[in-house]
Amino acid sequence: MRIVVCAKQIPDPATPYKLEADTHWLVRPAEQVLDDTDRYGVEMGLQLAQNSDGGVTIVSMGPAGSMQGLRQALAMGAEKAVIIDDPTLRGSDALATARVLAAAIAREGFDLVIAGTESTDGYSGVVPQMVAEILDVPALTYATEVKAAEGKITIHRQTSTGYEVVEGSLPALVTVTAGVVEPRYPTFKGIMEAKKKPVDNLALADLSVEATTDQKVTSISDAPARSGGAKIEDDGAAHEKIIELLAQKKVI
Amino acid sequence: MAEVWVFVREFDGAPTPLALELLTKARQVGDTTAVYVGTGSEEAFARLGEYGAKNVFHLDPKDSLVAAPVARAMAERLETDKPDLILFGQAYDDRDVAGRLAARIGRPILSNATNVTLEGSTSHEIFGGTQIAEAEITSAGPKLVLIRPKSFAAEPTGGAAPQVTVLDLPDVGGAGAKVTGTHVEERQGPKLEDASVIVSGGRGLGSAENYELIEKLGKLLRAATGATRAIVDAGWVPYAKQVGQTGKTVKPDVYIACGISGAMQHLVGMKDSKVIIAINKDADAPIFGIADLGVVGDVHKVLPKLIEALEKR
Numbered sequence: 001m002r003i004v005v006c007a008k009q010i011p012d013p014a015t016p017y018k019l020e021a022d023t024h025w026l027v028r029p030a031e032q033v034l035d036d037t038d039r040y041g042v043e044m045g046l047q048l049a050q051n052s053d054g055g056v057t058i059v060s061m062g063p064a065g066s067m068q069g070l071r072q073a074l075a076m077g078a079e080k081a082v083i084i085d086d087p088t089l090r091g092s093d094a095l096a097t098a099r100v101l102a103a104a105i106a107r108e109g110f111d112l113v114i115a116g117t118e119s120t121d122g123y124s125g126v127v128p129q130m131v132a133e134i135l136d137v138p139a140l141t142y143a144t145e146v147k148a149a150e151g152k153i154t155i156h157r158q159t160s161t162g163y164e165v166v167e168g169s170l171p172a173l174v175t176v177t178a179g180v181v182e183p184r185y186p187t188f189k190g191i192m193e194a195k196k197k198p199v200d201n202l203a204l205a206d207l208s209v210e211a212t213t214d215q216k217v218t219s220i221s222d223a224p225a226r227s228g229g230a231k232i233e234d235d236g237a238a239h240e241k242i243i244e245l246l247a248q249k250k251v252i
Numbered sequence: 253m254a255e256v257w258v259f260v261r262e263f264d265g266a267p268t269p270l271a272l273e274l275l276t277k278a279r280q281v282g283d284t285t286a287v288y289v290g291t292g293s294e295e296a297f298a299r300l301g302e303y304g305a306k307n308v309f310h311l312d313p314k315d316s317l318v319a320a321p322v323a324r325a326m327a328e329r330l331e332t333d334k335p336d337l338i339l340f341g342q343a344y345d346d347r348d349v350a351g352r353l354a355a356r357i358g359r360p361i362l363s364n365a366t367n368v369t370l371e372g373s374t375s376h377e378i379f380g381g382t383q384i385a386e387a388e389i390t391s392a393g394p395k396l397v398l399i400r401p402k403s404f405a406a407e408p409t410g411g412a413a414p415q416v417t418v419l420d421l422p423d424v425g426g427a428g429a430k431v432t433g434t435h436v437e438e439r440q441g442p443k444l445e446d447a448s449v450i451v452s453g454g455r456g457l458g459s460a461e462n463y464e465l466i467e468k469l470g471k472l473l474r475a476a477t478g479a480t481r482a483i484v485d486a487g488w489v490p491y492a493k494q495v496g497q498t499g500k501t502v503k504p505d506v507y508i509a510c511g512i513s514g515a516m517q518h519l520v521g522m523k524d525s526k527v528i529i530a531i532n533k534d535a536d537a538p539i540f541g542i543a544d545l546g547v548v549g550d551v552h553k554v555l556p557k558l559i560e561a562l563e564k565r
Contacts, residue, residue, distance in 0.1 A: 017379060024385065094351075095360050120517075123497060124363040125342070126398070129319060129351025138429040139319060141348055144491075157317075158491050159344065160500070162437040166317055168429035178485035214360045214391035223377060223384050226523060226542045231535075234549025239558035242508075242529055245545050249527055251449055251473055251506050252565065 001052035001148065001170075004105050005045040005078065006115040006128070007038040007060050009069035013120055024217035025091045026121060028062070034069035037116035039076070039183035040176050045114050046077045047181060048148055054111075055079040059104050061089065061097055064201060074194035075186030081197070082108065086204040089211060094122075096211035098130030103207035106135060112153065113173040117142055128175045138168040144179045254282030254370050255335040257309075257326075257394075260300065261318075261345045262290020269445065270341040272303050272406035274399060278339055279304030279409060281370045285335070286414070289313060289322055289345070294413075301414040303406065308416045317429040318345050321421040323352035329419060330357055335394050337372055342400045354396050360389050361396040364497075366403045380516030380538075381523050401445070401501040402524070437492050440471075444495065447476030448505045450525070452495055454480040454518070456511020456532055456551055460488035465555040466510060472562045478502070480518045496521035511551040514539030531555070 009032035011017060018027040045056040058073045058081040070081045084100050092100070105113055113135070118125035132139035140146075143155040144163060153172050156163040158179075186194070204211065232238055246252045256278040260271035267275075267288070278284040286305035288296070290312065297308055309329065311322050326338075326349070338353075340346035342364055354361045365374035365387075372395035373388040389395045444450065451473065453466040463483070470477040478495040479488070495502055496518040507525035512518060514530075514537055522528070523542055530543035531554050540546040547554055 093360050094363065095354055095358070098351075098355060118498060124361065125347050125498075126351035126354065126361055126363060129348050130355040132427070133320070133323065133352040133355035136425075136427050138317065138427050139348060139352070140317070140429055141319075142344055156435075157431075159434075161439075161492055162435045162490075164431050164435070165433035166429050167432050168317070169426055171426075172429075177491070178481075179487060179491070215362060215387060215389045217385045217387045218373070219386045220378075221384050221386075223382055225382075228541050228546060229544035231540055231543070231546035231548060233535075234531075234547055234554055236553075236557075238531075238547040238549050239554055239561055241545060242531075242547065242554075242558055243561055245527070245529065246473070246506065249506055252562065 001048060001054040001111045002109055003045045003049050003054055003056045004059050004108055004110045004113045005041045005056055006101055006113065007042065007058050007070065007073050008035045008119050009033065009060065009062055009065065010035045010119065010121040017121070019220060023091060024220055030065040032065050032069050034072045035116065035120050037120055037178065038073070040178055040180050041114040041116055042073045042076050042078060043181045043183040044146055044176050048112065048146070057082065057108050059101060059108065061100050067199065071194050072186060074197045075190040076184055077190060079197065082200040082202060084202045084204065084207065088204055091213060092211060093213040093215050094124040094127050095130060096213045098127050098134060099209050099211045100204065100207060101127070102131045102134035103209040104202065105131065107207065111170045112148060115173065115175050117175045117177055128173055132173040135173070137171050137173055139173045139175065140166050140168050141175045143174050143176045146174055146176065146180060254337065255285070256282040257285050257287055257335045257338040258305070259338070259340040259346055259349060260286045260288045261343070262288065262292070262296065265291065265293060266296055267299055269406060270343055270401045273402065273404045274339045274341060275300065275303040275305055276406050277368065277404045282336065285309060287311065287326060289318055297416050298413050301411045302408040304409050304411050305414045308414045309419045310416055311419050311421060313421060315431050317431055319348035319352050320424040320427040322349050323356055324422050324424055325419045326353050327356040328422065330394065337368065338394050338396050339368065340396070340398045342398045346398065350396055350398055359393050359396055361398060362387055362389065363398045365397050365399045368397050368399065372397070377520060380519040402503055437490050439492065441474065442476045444476045444478055444493070444500050444502055449473050449475035450478050450502055450504045451475045451508045451510065452478035452480070452512060453483065453510050454512035455482045456513070457483070458552070462552070463488055465551070465559065468559050469508070469555060472559065480512055480515065509539055510555060512539055513537040514541070
């Protein structure tokens with residue numbers, strides 16, 4: 001089974017995010033990390049590939065930078081990475097991103113595309129579904145369990161109250177939640193091998209696709225601040241203060 | 253008058269609360285058509301009318317996964333109809349349909365909006381709700397907007413029963429999928445979205461077993477119990493309990509955050525609670541920035557005492 005995993009390099013979520021003053025685009029340092037939500041997709045891909053005699057290719061769009069994030073996916077065991085890094089794609093919206101990813105995925109060839117449910121820096125939450133429509137395949141979304149064999153794919157699709165069992169045929173796209181598998185940590189051997197694995201660095205012109213963005217942020221302002229109230233150190237009796245407030249609010 | 257379509261997903265035979273919020277907003281912006289996805293009934297359609305829908309497109313996907321057939325049926329209808337705005341909720345089926353529809357008709361989407369105007373410009377809370385971004389779509393055509401739950405209060409307007417048109421679902425071939433089973437998690441106490449009191453736990457609880465403290469306190473306060481993404485991802489509690497950007501948005505009278513530091517992902521889902529009480533051992537935790545009462549202390553010490561005191565009352 002040929003598996004493509006969509007992955008994204010994002011600014012380290014542990015650092016405060018900043019926007020460029022004129023464009024309102026997110027400032028992206030050269031050192032970006034693999035979006036944590038993508039580790040689950042990579043792991044899922046590796047497990048499915050192992051069971052079906054195939055390999056995992058990572059497809060990503062954005063500034064390549066130091067490639068630290070995608071190298072992590074390669075170190076986990078993916079065979080190859082394709083990154084579309086083109087200055088004209090800066091500030092791309094979800095649809096432009098999906099068009100580029102879909103073109104790159106079609107160029108590689110695939111039986112299954114795996115993506116996270118949304119990125120941690122953008123959260124638009126619609127890119128995988130767009131990619132699926134462009135590729136004319138089903139999108140089995142929000143998976144907490146994935147089984148794929150003999151041209152079929154079955155998932156548990158998370159819902160707000162539990163899950164649904166959903167079946168489709170390959171080729172297909174699946175989006176995975178954090179609960180789907182336990183991602184492996186790269187081994188030292190994996191990290192060394194990752195340095196030699198092939199990376200295709202593409203420009204937009206390498207893909208026959210139009211990717212214009214028809215939306216923009218017009219202004220940024222501070223939200224009305226909600227100020228904190230009393231802050232007390234627990235001296236062994238803090239629970240009494242909580243009870244006082246609960247009584248005052250008529251909860252008890 | 254502008255024309256607005258509102259995507260309405262059926263749940264338990266009725267429009268979702270989120271859809272009623274969107275209808276309430278839509279009718280202030282223009283003439284409203286509900287795109288109703290589900291089995292449908294006189295009662296359900298009447299409810300759409302009560303919340304301001306003048307027309308209903310009814311699509312029944314039966315056991316098909318909704319996204320591909322519904323998106324393509326909507327795209328076909330958009331060859332003749334020209335709504336100015338198409339509103340969806342920031343919810344799973346909504347995202348799936350909106351994404352496919354946008355790609356099908358080549359239109360951009362504005363996601364995670366908390367407000368929308370007639371012109372289709374939108375507001376978005378970013379960086380955990382500390383800043384507001386205003387955005388707009390710059391090309392002509394229907395504007396697709398995904399709106400976060402609880403951005404507007406749902407209010408009936410007493411409208412008459414709407415005109416219902418059945419839209420046939422096209423055969424989508426291999427792009428379709430089937431729903432072959434449904435599993436509902438057991439839940440005790442009130443629903444998170446409706447609860448007036450919520451007790452939530454995070455990493456600071458230390459282990460899955462300690463979530464029991466949250467359940468005990470929740471039961472005593474007749475509260476719903478919630479969780480951060482971190483402990484859902486860690487497998488301590490099911491996703492149905494997740495509050496935040498990718499979970500549920502809640503606005504209870506009282507929110508008690510236990511062992512929650514206040515990641516942006518979490519704050520965005522609960523910062524509009526009327527009263528916030530936080531217990532966390534790190535005095536610098538961001539949660540204290542929005543808490544009405546912040547207790548700098550160990551949840552393993554404070555919670556048992558709180559529970560014991562409440563049991564005695």
